Amino acid sequence: MKLFFGIFQGDTAILNEEESNHFTKVLRGNEGDIIHITDGNGNLGKCEVTHVSKKIVEANVIQLQENFEQKKYYLHVAIAPTKTMERIEFFLEKATEIGIDEITFLQSFHSERKNIKIERLEKIVQSATKQSLKAYLPKLNDLTKFNDFIKKDLSDYKKCIAHCESDIERTPFNQILSKQPEKVLIMIGPEGDFSRDEIKAAYENGFNGISLGSQRFRTETAALQAVFATDWAFNHK
Amino acid sequence: MKLFFGIFQGDTAILNEEESNHFTKVLRGNEGDIIHITDGNGNLGKCEVTHVSKKIVEANVIQLQENFEQKKYYLHVAIAPTKTMERIEFFLEKATEIGIDEITFLQSFHSERKNIKIERLEKIVQSATKQSLKAYLPKLNDLTKFNDFIKKDLSDYKKCIAHCESDIERTPFNQILSKQPEKVLIMIGPEGDFSRDEIKAAYENGFNGISLGSQRFRTETAALQAVFATDWAFNHK
Structure with missing residues (x-):
C-alpha cells in the first residue's frame, strides 16, 4: 500500500504539489492507478487516479475511511x-x-x-x-x-x-x-x-x-x- | 562522574590501552585524579590514579561496589x-x-x-x-x-x-x-x-x-x- 498526502473535495482527492511530483516523476504513476490518500486528519481514501498534470494529480475516491485507526488517547x-x-x-x-x-x-x-x-x-x-x-x-x-x-x-x-x-x-x-x-x-x-x-x-x-x-x-x-x-x-x- | 573501562586486580585497577590513552591524551588526566572504573561485569570502583605511563593508567581502588545497579531481569x-x-x-x-x-x-x-x-x-x-x-x-x-x-x-x-x-x-x-x-x-x-x-x-x-x-x-x-x-x-x- 502506497500512501500520499492530499485533500478531499467531495468524491475527489487532490495531491499537493510535492506529492503530485513524487507520483509522476519519481514513481512514474499514471491515470488509472489505485493509490491511498490521507489528509492527515484521520481520513484515508482508496482512490483511482483520474488526471495527471505537471503539478496536480487528481483521483476519484472509491472508498473513504474516517478516523482511520484512531488512538484511544x-x-x-x-x-x-x-x-x-x-x-x-x-x-x-x-x-x-x-x-x-x-x-x-x-x-x-x-x-x-x-x-x-x-x-x-x-x-x-x-x-x-x-x-x-x-x-x-x-x-x-x-x-x-x-x-x-x-x-x-x-x-x-x-x-x-x-x-x-x-x-x-x-x-x-x-x-x-x-x-x-x-x-x-x-x-x-x-x-x-x-x-x-x-x-x-x-x-x-x-x-x-x-x-x-x-x-x-x-x-x-x-x-x-x-x-x-x-x-x-x-x-x- | 567520569567512567572508564578497566580490570581490577586486588586493590589495583588498570585501564586498558584505549582508555589509558583517552585519560592521558584527551582528558589530560594526572596522578592523584579521582575517577570511576568498571570492568563491565557489575563492578564499579571509585579510584585514585597512582601511575600514568604512555599506555597504562593504574589506580588505587578506594571503594568498590559489586553488582552496581543490577537489574531484576x-x-x-x-x-x-x-x-x-x-x-x-x-x-x-x-x-x-x-x-x-x-x-x-x-x-x-x-x-x-x-x-x-x-x-x-x-x-x-x-x-x-x-x-x-x-x-x-x-x-x-x-x-x-x-x-x-x-x-x-x-x-x-x-x-x-x-x-x-x-x-x-x-x-x-x-x-x-x-x-x-x-x-x-x-x-x-x-x-x-x-x-x-x-x-x-x-x-x-x-x-x-x-x-x-x-x-x-x-x-x-x-x-x-x-x-x-x-x-x-x-x-x-
Missing part, C-alpha cells in the same frame, strides 16, 4: 531540543510510528539549542506517517519559551512535567496513566534537566510532577519512554 | 540487522541506556543485510554504557544463522519470537512478562518479518510466539519496544 510531548538534531529527528520518527499527536519544542533555562528548522522536522514526521501507514499527521509547534508555554490554556490536558529532582514530590508516570485521561501532555527537559525555578513555576500552573523511573535518561530517550509507556498503558492492558 | 534480544546500520546503532545506544544484557545478530530468510561490523557496534555499546554510567556492558554476538541459533541450548531462557502472522497463535508480550521470568530472550525479525517456515521451526524448538500489539513496527522500533516493555514490567509496577 491524544499525546502531546513538549521537549527541549537536543544539541544534536539527529537525536530529535530519530525521536520524531519513532514517536510517529508508535503514536503521538502533537509536539512542541521548548526553550528552557538549560537548553543548549536556541533554534530548530521546523520545515525539516515536518518532513521527517510526514515521511514517518506515510511509512507507517497512518492517517493522522502529528502537529509540530515551533520553539516556544518555557514560561510562555506553561501559561497557555492547556486545561483539557492532564498536564505533566518529567524531572529528576528527587526531593520534589513526583508521581510515577504509570500511575498518572492508569487513570486513563484522554489527553496527556508531558514536558521533557533538556540535558541538565529543567531548572528548579521552572519546575516550581510548572507546579504553580497546574502541572503534575512525574518520574519516569530511577534511571537518568538522555532527553530523547525519556521522551521515547513516555511515548512507549502511553501506548503500552492504553493498548496492552 | 536478564534480557537477550536477537535481531536481524536492518539495511541501514544507523538504525541498529541507534537501537543499541537506546537499549543500553534503558537496560539490555545480550544482543545476537540474526541472519534470517528475509534479511537484506548479510554482514555487520561488530567492532564498530561494540564501540557504540561501550560508549553508551559509559555515558549512562552503567557497570554492566551488554554482550554482542556476531551474525548467526537463524536455524543455528534456535537450536542452541537456551533452556534457561523464556524464549520468545515476535512476528506479525496473525493467523499463527501468539501471546501478547505483556502477558509473557507478567509471569516475571528472570531471563527473557526475544527474537525480532527483519523488514518483511520472519518466514512462516522460520516461525514454525522456532515453535518446534520451544519458542513462544508473541505479539507486540496490532501495529506493524520497523525492526528497530519493535526491538526498542521489547526493551522498554521489559524495563516497564519489572521497574514500574
Whole structure:
C-alpha cells in the first residue's frame, strides 16, 4: 500500500504539489492507478487516479475511511531540543510510528539549542506517517519559551512535567496513566534537566510532577519512554 | 562522574590501552585524579590514579561496589540487522541506556543485510554504557544463522519470537512478562518479518510466539519496544 498526502473535495482527492511530483516523476504513476490518500486528519481514501498534470494529480475516491485507526488517547510531548538534531529527528520518527499527536519544542533555562528548522522536522514526521501507514499527521509547534508555554490554556490536558529532582514530590508516570485521561501532555527537559525555578513555576500552573523511573535518561530517550509507556498503558492492558 | 573501562586486580585497577590513552591524551588526566572504573561485569570502583605511563593508567581502588545497579531481569534480544546500520546503532545506544544484557545478530530468510561490523557496534555499546554510567556492558554476538541459533541450548531462557502472522497463535508480550521470568530472550525479525517456515521451526524448538500489539513496527522500533516493555514490567509496577 502506497500512501500520499492530499485533500478531499467531495468524491475527489487532490495531491499537493510535492506529492503530485513524487507520483509522476519519481514513481512514474499514471491515470488509472489505485493509490491511498490521507489528509492527515484521520481520513484515508482508496482512490483511482483520474488526471495527471505537471503539478496536480487528481483521483476519484472509491472508498473513504474516517478516523482511520484512531488512538484511544491524544499525546502531546513538549521537549527541549537536543544539541544534536539527529537525536530529535530519530525521536520524531519513532514517536510517529508508535503514536503521538502533537509536539512542541521548548526553550528552557538549560537548553543548549536556541533554534530548530521546523520545515525539516515536518518532513521527517510526514515521511514517518506515510511509512507507517497512518492517517493522522502529528502537529509540530515551533520553539516556544518555557514560561510562555506553561501559561497557555492547556486545561483539557492532564498536564505533566518529567524531572529528576528527587526531593520534589513526583508521581510515577504509570500511575498518572492508569487513570486513563484522554489527553496527556508531558514536558521533557533538556540535558541538565529543567531548572528548579521552572519546575516550581510548572507546579504553580497546574502541572503534575512525574518520574519516569530511577534511571537518568538522555532527553530523547525519556521522551521515547513516555511515548512507549502511553501506548503500552492504553493498548496492552 | 567520569567512567572508564578497566580490570581490577586486588586493590589495583588498570585501564586498558584505549582508555589509558583517552585519560592521558584527551582528558589530560594526572596522578592523584579521582575517577570511576568498571570492568563491565557489575563492578564499579571509585579510584585514585597512582601511575600514568604512555599506555597504562593504574589506580588505587578506594571503594568498590559489586553488582552496581543490577537489574531484576536478564534480557537477550536477537535481531536481524536492518539495511541501514544507523538504525541498529541507534537501537543499541537506546537499549543500553534503558537496560539490555545480550544482543545476537540474526541472519534470517528475509534479511537484506548479510554482514555487520561488530567492532564498530561494540564501540557504540561501550560508549553508551559509559555515558549512562552503567557497570554492566551488554554482550554482542556476531551474525548467526537463524536455524543455528534456535537450536542452541537456551533452556534457561523464556524464549520468545515476535512476528506479525496473525493467523499463527501468539501471546501478547505483556502477558509473557507478567509471569516475571528472570531471563527473557526475544527474537525480532527483519523488514518483511520472519518466514512462516522460520516461525514454525522456532515453535518446534520451544519458542513462544508473541505479539507486540496490532501495529506493524520497523525492526528497530519493535526491538526498542521489547526493551522498554521489559524495563516497564519489572521497574514500574
